[in-house]
Amino acid sequence: MAHGATLVSLLRAGAVRQPGVGAGFTVCTGVAGRNGIAVNLKRRADYREDRLPDQGDQRAMKDPISPDLRQKAEERLAELSARIVSNLIMVGQIPAPTGEEEARGEYIIERIVELGLEDVGRDATGNVYARRPGTRGLNTIGLFAPLDTLFPAEVDHHLAMSSSRVTGPGVTNDSFAASALLSLAEFFEGWEYPLDNDLLFVWLTGCADQADHEGMRYFLQGRHNRLAYALMLESIELGRLSYFTVGCLRFDLTIQIPTDRAWGDLGVNSATNILADAVTLLLAIELPRRPKTVLNIGLLQGGEGHGVLSTEASLGAELRSESADVLARVEREIDEIAGHLSSYYGCQVDLRKFGRRMPAGLRFNHPMVKTIKATMTDLGIAPSPGPDTAAASLAMAHAIPTTTLALTRGRRAGKESYIEIEPIPLGLLHVILVLHRLEEMLA
Known part of the structure; x- marks a missing residue:
């Protein structure tokens, strides 16, 4: 196995100069195949109760991170630097389209069995589980990552490395997160600061764009969900801080007309023309500014040529709202539009809904949120709060204190998506220190 030159320079955090978390980070080159708000004491009619401060719980950490703990964690990450990258290559190059995550899951199971984790296995949806027992085991903290990616198996999943990036399909959605969860499991093997509470590692199936988060839904119904x-x-x-979710509904609307229609037929319309009317009607739905509500039409497909009568066309859209009542009202209007199109044009209209979530989550001053923000500040990471509309939002709705964190920087660009190598140790260090701070909150 060949080793590249050291790629990560010393990282500095805060006003005090500290040893770099990335020192000695070496790449393996031969591895196989909520919005911000202004507080006004005068209660407005649209002011959300769950944004009001909760003064009753003051468990958030106020002390700075232990310098010794931080230094030891940095050193441990440096020791694992080559393995962290090789984990990405090995996991990322195994295709795992939604519904076909088995091969990637089997590889992860093999690795975590080698680490000696307990309760290793998978459930009916393909989720992969592993538990690292704590010294006392009174509580469990869950660590989750998506197992699937957006790309079908026939796409070449080769990941290319340069001195600063890893590039390839699925690396940002979310092969690196999946591999990083494996790297974290390795980190805690023999870690000299053992945790009192159990860590439950979960690789979730059904997390990609058009999936309905079947893995997380199944998990929340099972015995592991007491976190x-x-x-x-x-x-x-990196810096993402998602501790709440807005209501969300995704849907696909497909128009189909009989294939035996011809241009001479009275009242004939192509599927693309009908779809254009559907877009007009959808965009005419009245949406309030407060509570904030957005309908985004993100996909339009249909047509074969300038002079060809299209027989099928479709759109994909996402509805988001801070209000469950508004979400329900707009959903009813979408249903009515689908029914109108079918009867008016005499065509088949299929409306498939998925990704349904209700507004949920933590307050901005919840101890978990304040603790994570404080840890970010200590590490020099700028927090970027925002909603989660993916699998974590389901856990939030299940009343589990949940936050989504990101591990590095990069860019989503299809098959040319990439992650940056330099911030990886900082992102992993953040997760590790957050786990220790959550431990203290549970003490």
Whole structure:
């Protein structure tokens, strides 16, 4: 196995100059195949109760991170630097399209069995589980990452490395997060600061764009769901801090007309023309500014040529709202539009809904949120709060204190997506220190 030159320079955090978390980070080159708000004491009619401060719980950490703990964690990450990258290559190059995550899951199971973790296995949806017992085991903290990716198995999943990036399909959605969860399991093997509470590692199936988060839904129905806290790992957007979710509904609307229609038929319309009318009607739905509500049409497909009568066309859209009542009202209007199109044009209209979530989550001053923000500040990471509309939002709705964190920086660009190597140790260090601080909150 060849080793590249050291790629990560010393990282500095805060006003005090500290040893770099990335010192000695070496790449393996031969591895196989909420919005911000202004507080006004005068209660407005649209002011959300769950944004009001909760003065009753003051468990958030106020002390700075232990210098010794931080230094030891940095050193441990440096020791694992080559393995962290090789884990990404090995996991990322195994195709794992939604519904076909088995091969990647089997590889992860093999690795975590080698680490000696307990309760290793998978459930009916393909989720992969492993538990690292704590010294006392009174509580459990869950660590989650998506197992699947957006790309079908026939796509070449080769990941290319340069001195600063790893590039390839799925690396940002979310192969790196999946591999990083494995690296964290390795980190805690023999770690000299053992945790009192159990860590439950979960690789979730059904997390990609058009999936309905079947893995997380199944998990929340099972015996593993009694968690003190949960952290969901995402690959990129280091500084991400998602501790609440807005209501969300995704849907696909497909128009089909009989294939035997011809241009001479009375009242004939192509599927693309009908779809254009659908877009017009959807965009005419009245949406309030407060509570904030957005309908985004993100996909339009249909047509074969300028002079060809299209027989099928479709759109994909996402509805988000801070209000469950508004979400329900707009959903009813979408249903009515689908029914109108079918009867007016005499065509088949299929409306598939998925990704349904209700507004949920933590307050901005919840101890978990304040603790994570404080840890970010100590490490020099700028927090970037925002909603989660993916799997973590389901855990939030299940009343599990949950936050989504990102591990590095990068860019989503299809098959040319990439992650940056330099921030990886900082992102992993953040997760490790957050786990220790959550431990102190549970003490």
